[in-house]
Amino acid sequence: MTIDSTFRGPDLGTSLDMLAAALDGEVILPAHGAYHAARRVLDAQYDCHPAAIVRPANARDVISAVNFTRELGLELAVRSGGHSPAGFSTCDGGLILDLSSLKAIDLDLEAGTVRVEPGATWGEVAAALHPHGLAITSGDFGSVGVGGLTTGGGIGWMVRKYGLTIDRLLAADVVLADGSLVRTDADHDPDLFWAIRGGGGNFGVVVSFLFRPHPAGMVTGGMIVYDGADLPRVVRGFADYGVTAPDELTAMVDIMHAPPLPFLPPERHGSLIVGVAVCYAGDPEAAAQAIAPLRSLATPLAEAVGPMPYPALFAFTDHALPPAPHIDIRSCFLGDIDDALIATLVERTAALSSPLSMVQLRALGGELSRTPADSTAFSHRAAPYLVEAISIWTDPAESAMHHANADGFWDDLASHAEGTYVGFLGNEGEERKRSAYAPGTYRRLAAIKAVYDPHNLFRRNHNIAPLPAV
Ligand SMILES: Cc1cc2nc3c(=O)[nH]c(=O)nc-3n(C[C@H](O)[C@H](O)[C@H](O)COP(=O)(O)OP(=O)(O)OC[C@H]3O[C@@H](n4cnc5c(N)ncnc54)[C@H](O)[C@@H]3O)c2cc1C
Numbered sequence: 110m111t112i113d114s115t116f117r118g119p120d121l122g123t124s125l126d127m128l129a130a131a132l133d134g135e136v137i138l139p140a141h142g143a144y145h146a147a148r149r150v151l152d153a154q155y156d157c158h159p160a161a162i163v164r165p166a167n168a169r170d171v172i173s174a175v176n177f178t179r180e181l182g183l184e185l186a187v188r189s190g191g192h193s194p195a196g197f198s199t200c201d202g203g204l205i206l207d208l209s210s211l212k213a214i215d216l217d218l219e220a221g222t223v224r225v226e227p228g229a230t231w232g233e234v235a236a237a238l239h240p241h242g243l244a245i246t247s248g249d250f251g252s253v254g255v256g257g258l259t260t261g262g263g264i265g266w267m268v269r270k271y272g273l274t275i276d277r278l279l280a281a282d283v284v285l286a287d288g289s290l291v292r293t294d295a296d297h298d299p300d301l302f303w304a305i306r307g308g309g310g311n312f313g314v315v316v317s318f319l320f321r322p323h324p325a326g327m328v329t330g331g332m333i334v335y336d337g338a339d340l341p342r343v344v345r346g347f348a349d350y351g352v353t354a355p356d357e358l359t360a361m362v363d364i365m366h367a368p369p370l371p372f373l374p375p376e377r378h379g380s381l382i383v384g385v386a387v388c389y390a391g392d393p394e395a396a397a398q399a400i401a402p403l404r405s406l407a408t409p410l411a412e413a414v415g416p417m418p419y420p421a422l423f424a425f426t427d428h429a430l431p432p433a434p435h436i437d438i439r440s441c442f443l444g445d446i447d448d449a450l451i452a453t454l455v456e457r458t459a460a461l462s463s464p465l466s467m468v469q470l471r472a473l474g475g476e477l478s479r480t481p482a483d484s485t486a487f488s489h490r491a492a493p494y495l496v497e498a499i500s501i502w503t504d505p506a507e508s509a510m511h512h513a514n515a516d517g518f519w520d521d522l523a524s525h526a527e528g529t530y531v532g533f534l535g536n537e538g539e540e541r542k543r544s545a546y547a548p549g550t551y552r553r554l555a556a557i558k559a560v561y562d563p564h565n566l567f568r569r570n571h572n573i574a575p576l577p578a579v
Contacts, residue, residue: 190254
């Protein structure tokens with residue numbers, strides 16, 4: 110589908126009126142009462158003022174918004190769930206294409222597929238699929254959007270059993286920079302299909318994803334909590350077991366100040382703890398045996414692990430973010446967890462700059478690592494671990510202190526880094542961005558970008574510049 114149009118009026122205001130008249134959805138302008146709520150994204154640091162926010166009602170509206178920004182030379186920020194750690198889903202002076210208005214989740218039980226629009230959140234997808242005993246491996250946060258997580262890769266509670274979110278993707282409908290709408294899959298525009306699975310928002314606006322869900326009724330999930338003083342033993346034992354456990358078991362370590370969770374003794378609230386979060390996606394009888402080694406890493410302070418519907422797992426992360434958080438994430442894949450890294454974790458987590466800040470260490474492998482490395486643009490399938498140092502605070506006056514703390518943490522982590530995950534990347538410069546991809550993957554992405562977006566309309570992202578023609 111393409112739409113012939115021109116939105117060039119005598120001034121921006123008139124052009125925006127022309128856009129509004131062409132849409133089934135809405136255009137929210139600065140004078141509109143809804144503007145200030147609509148311009149906000151998750152991270153309160155990105156307090157931007159766009160010229161307008163478009164909430165499309167359908168793919169046709171997305172085409173019009175893309176044509177509008179191309180014709181007027183305006184910056185385009187594409188937003189699904191609004192969780193970009195780099196603030197890319199908002200902008201100053203440009204246009205936000207807010208896809209949170211596109212939330213359909215259409216399950217076709219006969220075909221064994223589900224079509225999901227980008228503005229649905231992963232919590233909404235889990236809730237919609239659960240009554241059918243199904244799920245799609247995604248992230249560990251219910252509020253993250255389908256659009257951003259899927260185009261980056263998708264690492265979550267079931268990554269060892271079912272792989273990345275992109276490994277369940279069968280096809281996508283994408284609005285390209287020239288305003289055309291294409292269906293891409295393994296047989297149609299296969300380069301585009303390869304690129305949108307890990308290459309982020311560089312290639313177009315995905316207006317619909319077709320996934321093959323997998324079984325996931327009840328899981329055995331929750332958290333085993335240890336005293337912060339046991340960090341070295343717990344991390345050592347977790348690192349050894351987490352990557353050799355049965356695929357059904359995905360586990361991660363959360364080093365943090367204890368939130369007021371009901372299963373933690375009140376006198377422990379606020380003290381440094383090491384939580385081992387688990388999800389066993391399989392037979393509950395086998396779960397106990399698989400999780401047992403993680404229950405004896407030291408003497409647990411508390412435990413809340415048991416059978417639960419998969420969507421209930423999101424409750425274990427809901428507590429992590431206050432309203433209007435400021436966030437600074439530094440992350441990298443690790444090839445190994447050695448004593449030097451554990452010493453860094455001990456030193457740095459003893460001085461976390463905020464009671465809300467935390468370090469998360471994920472054990473990978475399993476299905477993620479068995480999928481051929483060149484099958485998608487996600488590069489780091491062989492990495493056994495992913496670590497994220499996450500600073501979270503609420504008072505803008507403290508920002509410099511928290512950023513400095515994050516910088517210091519990163520200085521210590523950098524020598525262990527074996528590439529990074531684009532989903533957790535902030536505005537960290539060219540070298541860090543490139544480290545999300547193997548060199549050959551990056552070159553191929555740049556060549557595909559030159560075909561699908563030669564003028565770099567989709568540049569408000571971890572941008573891959575089009576390879577210059579030779
Ligand atoms: C609190 C928190 C928890 C997280 N947990 C996890 C996790 O467990 N696992 C994991 O893998 N990641 C996780 N992430 C990272 C997350 O996957 C990425 O930040 C992702 O980009 C967020 O998606 P979104 O749609 O919410 O964000 P948005 O800010 O809306 O989008 C981010 C970017 O993605 C691109 N994009 C969004 N929608 C589309 C679309 N429809 N078409 C094309 N491009 C698009 C755009 O470039 C946009 O700037 C987490 C992030 C946060 C902040």
